[in-house]
Amino acid sequence: MEPFVERGERDPGVSMRGALLRLRAILWRTRVESELEAELAEHLEREIEQLVRQGRTPAEARREAIATMGRLDEIKEGCREARGTTAWEHFQQDLSFGVRRLGRQRTFTAMALATMALGIGSATAGFSLIDGVLLRPLPFAAPEKLFAAEALGMRGPYATLRAQSRMVDYAAHLGVRAFNTPGREGLERQEGAEVSANFFRVLGVAPRLGRALVDGEDEPGRTRVAVLSDHFWRERFGGRSDAIGQKLQLDEQSFEIVGVMPAGFAYPAASVKVWVPMTLDPRNVGLYWGSGGVSVVGRLRDGVSLPAAVAEMRGWIPRIRSLFPWRMPDAWGTDADGVELREALVSGARVQAWLLFGVVALVLLIAVVNVANLLLGQTAARQAELTMRAALGATRGRLTRQLMTEGLLLATLGGALGAGAAAAQIAALKRLLPADTPRLAEVGLDLRAVCFSLAVAIMAGLLFGFAAARQKKRQRPATGHMLILSEAAFATILLVSAGLLLRSLWLLRQVDPGFAPSGVVIAEVSPSPALIASTAKAAALAGELRESLLAHPGVRHAAVMNVLPLSPEISAFTAAIEDHPRPPQAPQIPLWVTATTPEHLATLGVPLLQGRAFTMGDTAPSAPVVLISQAMARRFWPDRSPVGRRLRAVWQSEWRTIVGVVGDVKNYAMTGPPEWVEGEVYLPMTQAITPPPSLFVAARLAGDASAFSRRLPGLAREVCASCAVTRVLPLEAVVTSATRAPRSLAWLVTGFALLALAMAAIGIYGVVSQAITRRTRELGIRLALGASRGQMASLVLRDGLGATLLGIASGLGAAWLLARGIASLLYGVETHDFASFLAPGFVLLGVAVLASAGPLWRAWHIDPARALRE
């Protein structure tokens, strides 16, 4: 501003002072103003006094002084500008103007705010999901130092590694298992986890009450102790602190309660109610070296990197291998690895979470585009007002700032509403997503999510303001085309994703589970461990249970088995097949195994294809027999009958003879068995390889299933008083819940896609309709000059549909590239499935035609005389 004066270098103290003065001017505006008033008044008084001293009359003096002083308002405005707070004051003016405008235009405001709230709400809910499941550190102390040590598997190797490692503090837990525990209404089944004694110390989580486990409590011969979850403690002990020291019965053994964990602690699973020490007893050789299922978590000691820790672990593998009481294959443990714990926990949910986030992000984009379009329509309509302001001296910058402020105001209000909408959507998401989604409990509307929605709102607001400011000079049809194009593209991507997921869901539902669930009732019967300590005991109990079911009128067939079809839990063993020998070092043959009673096939409705089913004559002392699935028969004996061939568990010497072939059953999941399973077999319960941890009863009924369902727990308890009876369900419910996860995902994505489609339709309608309003005169002239109404209609249609088609094309292109990312979620559908790509294109085109129909009708009925006059 000064042509020759260089500004002094700012010293921070000086600019600090200026900032304080500015702050004062903003916060105490009236005070600063009255000071200015007083200063100028004082000046005037002095001037008058001086003039009086020079000989003027007081009246003359006053007149002259006022005249020399000039316009007070101008001086004041100059002083205000000198304060450097005018930007703030203008902002306040724009803000209050914007608020008044929004209040006047209720329909516009309601539509824009609803759209913003929906868009920002969805995106915030999606962000909370991503944040809670994938991004946020685990709720443990220094979680970045924790890792999952994969492929150790048994207690012995774990205990050895824990004792030897210098770099890592190793803890372990067994998978979640259920215990029988006395509840208010008889025996209950509660889930618990067996953990190493250092488990809580390694994770770095302190109990909220009492103590955690202490080192050494996993050694043999210690008092049985238990740590409760916060939820279980409240439910069972009413949250009283005298729970500590009380006894808890788990599987007929008494445990002393020593501590309660805080509410958020949900490891290894949210369903865990109680943690008890696992026993590490080297004298129990079978359990110590032979039984797997141990998950190992390591905490890096200070200054140790993960690669170094993995190298140390691998270094120990050969020595641990030589400690086994039997010879392990040379390959055992060579694939041992360490993965950051968070990665290991959530890797299964990663694709779903990102898909949902991507979907809601697209919904947000469509919402933003729609509101931008509404705003542009507004800006066009207030051309007169803006021109007037410019004529009255508002600078370009001032007008831009005004539009920016209005955009920000709208977006911020939308963001605040969106945060509210997000709370509701998060609750809905948590209900719809499968309960075993890792870390789902940690998902919630928190400060981070609110900041996210605020940031989104501010970006959207700047975008609105920018678009409006760019457009304020004149209408740009190109802007409208861009809006239609992007909406059509986003909606296409969403529709294609929904199409792919729905198609694979549909195919999944067409899958024949291999059994006939209708009319079958099942239940889980969990005896205390002593009752099923051996195969003979378990088989006897299973036999008694079956007898009691069969005695009930209306039961046509009944069977008792170790595992139900469609069981997410693995039931497998490693086998050798007589005429398919494998070299000793090569992997042997993993087979899925169901141990069951006679009538299994009749009860579940599985066809017998060759040979015979099990009978009461298949007992422990009789010749060992096995049934195999048709798929296994085809795999190993493609051109011969398998009946009469033999197989055995690798660690047993006794051969089992194949006596029959049965239809293929989806024993594990609708998508088939785990890919490492090479075949599926059935054994008589009397000849089971290991006693089952729990029994499942199934009964096929002639009549009413619901009455029998109510009777079933009583029947089972008559046979076995110490059995917990849970999950009394129609077998159909098992089939339904097997497709629950893909179903909820498909419907969620479809819901959002339909929402997007509706918003895109509104957007297209808005743009086309505005274009016609703008072009009424032009169209009137064309009509007057002899254009046919058909030509005009095509002119109007071409406008909107051309952009839509381009949008669909680019959306399909993007979807083509993105589809590979969700390949792991699809079943039976190619990622580039033709129909799933073609259908959304047509749907969107149809919607665009429908959305253009109204405006088209208006264009068709333009009266040239009136259009020209207006």
Next chain:
Amino acid sequence: MKPAALLQGTLDVLILKLLHQEPRTGWAISARLRQMSNEALQVSHGSLYPALHKLEHEGWIAGEWQATETGRQAKVYALTKAGRQQLKRETEQWSRLSNAVSAILESA
């Protein structure tokens, strides 16, 4: 002769100079300016007060409400330490510029 309009930016340095002598009110500054320049310089109040407020925000002068000899409250401005340095810088620049302009005017 009509009073000369002030060259843009010179008002700031004149204010700093006057306050260097002693703290003054806005009125005293304007009166002193008129008097010292023999009424040749007419400073409009429309530019004096904004200039004062700007200098205050820059931190070069500090205003304080004080009782005057007549017993009324008046805002008295005084030069700050940063203002003294700024005055020195601007004085040097002013003499450089006026020398340069004089040299051109006299040689032509």
